[in-house]
Amino acid sequence: MCSAIGARQYTATLSNIPEDWDNVEACMKTSFYVHGKAVSTSPICTVTPALNSTTIVQGRWIVDFDESDCVPVWSAISSECSSYGMRTYQADIHVPPGLDALASCKATPAIIQEKKLYPECELARQDDGTLVAKGHWNIPDTSCAPQWVRVTPHACYTYDQKRYTAVLDKIPHEMDPLKTCFEAPLRIPGDTGLLSPVYYWAFGIDRVRKPDSCGWDGGGMVGTWYLEHSDCRPTLISMQRYGCVGSGLQRFESEVADFGPYEEWYHLCTAIPYQWWGKTYLPVKCESRKSWGKTRRYVLYDIPTDQCA
Incomplete structure (x- = not known):
């Protein structure tokens, strides 16, 4: 029976010991051969009394060469994409009798992508009730990272946010398209109207974003992002305060410019926030007015105040 990976314990009984020899010394000095080679390590010797005033002298050796039957062996290794950018390799391991299955699994590497890698292991119960050690390796793999194509800007979704969509291309067949969509990041291009690339670099801001939502559209898996954009930041100019418009409310009005x-x-316009005394208010309405042949846009806020109580 195997005693360790690549090692087996051997026991032999020493016979024909001359009467005037010490039994233990004879055991220690007698050569022992396995696989046609002398074992270089000293044995553990025991002397046991037997019948008729005789003794039994035995030696025990741990042999760690040419013991291929004590080396765990991986089954054929299979692989598939398990998540975005990650491939999982997996295999069962045959563990020789006498060895701990889980410990042997963790201590036995496999050659994957030309590298010797140690696995993560678990025990799984088979249909016949036996436990089998299974190993798996999670390895980054670009073939498991489908790319976004046809990145398309759309109208502003709300204040300071433009909607973008893209199609996730070449999703591996074993990957769940919806799950993969939410895992796949999009590198935000520099011309979206966001902060400048220099700003991102200086402050360490990550310019890679995963989708805010995903879904099927036209036979493809489409991701949607809501990103900051200068086209979606209209500007309030010439804010004016008017009279009370109700109990506890005062009307504020401003012209709005810089629509994308x-x-x-x-x-x-109806999503433009306005800060007043540490609080944020949204418009109650927006209006388009013509004056001297020019159309102007206005936003109106009703803000609580004690002056209109």
């Missing part, structure tokens, strides 16, 4: 090109102004 092709943006629906009213949708954006």
